[in-house]
Amino acid sequence: MIQKLLVGTDTSAAADLAVETAAALAGAREAELLVLYVRPPLDAREVFDPGKVPDPEAYLARMPSRFPAVKVRTRAEAGDPAETICQVADEEGVDVIVVGNRGTHGRRRWFLGSVPNAVVQHAPCSVFIVDTRRAQ
Amino acid sequence: MSAVETISRAGRGARQGIRAFYARPLAWVALLVTSASLAYAGGGVMFWLHAIQRGEAGPPIADVWHWLFDSTLGFLALSPALFLILPGALAAVHRVGVQGSRASSAVYVALVGVVFGVVTGPGPFLHDVLVGRGTPLARLAVAVFGRDPAVAARHVEAHSTLSEMALQVLVGTPVYVATALLSLAVVQGWAGRRGSGGAA
Numbered sequence: 640m641i642q643k644l645l646v647g648t649d650t651s652a653a654a655d656l657a658v659e660t661a662a663a664l665a666g667a668r669e670a671e672l673l674v675l676y677v678r679p680p681l682d683a684r685e686v687f688d689p690g691k692v693p694d695p696e697a698y699l700a701r702m703p704s705r706f707p708a709v710k711v712r713t714r715a716e717a718g719d720p721a722e723t724i725c726q727v728a729d730e731e732g733v734d735v736i737v738v739g740n741r742g743t744h745g746r747r748r749w750f751l752g753s754v755p756n757a758v759v760q761h762a763p764c765s766v767f768i769v770d771t772r773r774a775q
Numbered sequence: 776m777s778a779v780e781t782i783s784r785a786g787r788g789a790r791q792g793i794r795a796f797y798a799r800p801l802a803w804v805a806l807l808v809t810s811a812s813l814a815y816a817g818g819g820v821m822f823w824l825h826a827i828q829r830g831e832a833g834p835p836i837a838d839v840w841h842w843l844f845d846s847t848l849g850f851l852a853l854s855p856a857l858f859l860i861l862p863g864a865l866a867a868v869h870r871v872g873v874q875g876s877r878a879s880s881a882v883y884v885a886l887v888g889v890v891f892g893v894v895t896g897p898g899p900f901l902h903d904v905l906v907g908r909g910t911p912l913a914r915l916a917v918a919v920f921g922r923d924p925a926v927a928a929r930h931v932e933a934h935s936t937l938s939e940m941a942l943q944v945l946v947g948t949p950v951y952v953a954t955a956l957l958s959l960a961v962v963q964g965w966a967g968r969r970g971s972g973g974a975a
Binding site: 679682684685686718719720 | 788791793804866868883959963966
């Protein structure tokens with residue numbers, strides 16, 4: 640029985656696909672959806688491309704109006720994305736974590752590690768991986 | 776919390792910060808541009824100071840090759856240090872609590888330049904040991920680039936290593952701050968063009 644889903648997002652287009660999928664899953668099961676934005680410890684855009692630094696407050700504030708049929712809650716936390724997603728999932732007692740598959744393959748995985756891979760390894764519950772390649 | 780736990784936590788935090796910083800291709804572009812600018816442009820100014828103005832010993836090759844040789848060695852040797860300095864400077868900006876993108880950029884540039892200036896402090900000593908006249912690397916440079924008689928005949932001035940290192944830090948720091956500012960402008964320009972649909 641799935642009563643609560645958590646979806647992790649960095650507000651990118653790829654992560655937004657995962658949010659849409661999570662909302663569809665939550666809607667179909669009448670489950671609660673928790674949208675979690677994790678601010679990374681360091682974001683190179685802050686100095687090199689300040690105009691592109693995400694505005695998580697505005698992004699999260701739009702969630703209820705984007706998915707009116709779903710019971711949506713939002714949270715913003717700072718820290719390592721994978722670690723924070725698993726920690727919040729544990730804290731909130733979620734049944735399923737939803738994440739995009741960005742960084743699960745190719746060079747990025749070898750150089751940087753992968754948030755979804757780390758979530759799969761450390762999650763306290765089931766994990767649903769969304770194919771977000773069309774938005775990457 | 777024990778000292779071991781504190782160190783372990785700090786190490787884990789640093790690893791996470793570095794990984795988050797380099798999670799964006801923009802950071803790798805910044806590393807490449809900053810490293811090349813500091814080594815070749817900043818290094819060019821310091822080459823002029825040490826080799827031309829102060830007449831320090833180096834391989835008797837044409838000045839342009841000497842600059843290219845020293846700067847390339849600097850680029851290779853100092854890029855790993857810059858790999859840590861760039862995210863470290865941004866982390867320090869966070870820690871200081873600077874608000875606003877202009878102020879953050881200014882503090883970031885100043886930190887990168889100052890830390891790089893200090894890191895290159897032992898440069899004159901290492902230069903003399905590794906590529907000073909008569910060393911194997913200097914002989915290799917002469918074999919590759921050819922001997923320049925005018926440079927070989929140039930009077931070599933003897934300076935104390937300590938004074939050269941002090942000069943490197945004192946003159947190098949403002950030079951590297953200016954060069955870091957230049958590289959920030961280049962990276963921001965590149966990011967802006969990419970954002971507006973340019974070829975980059």
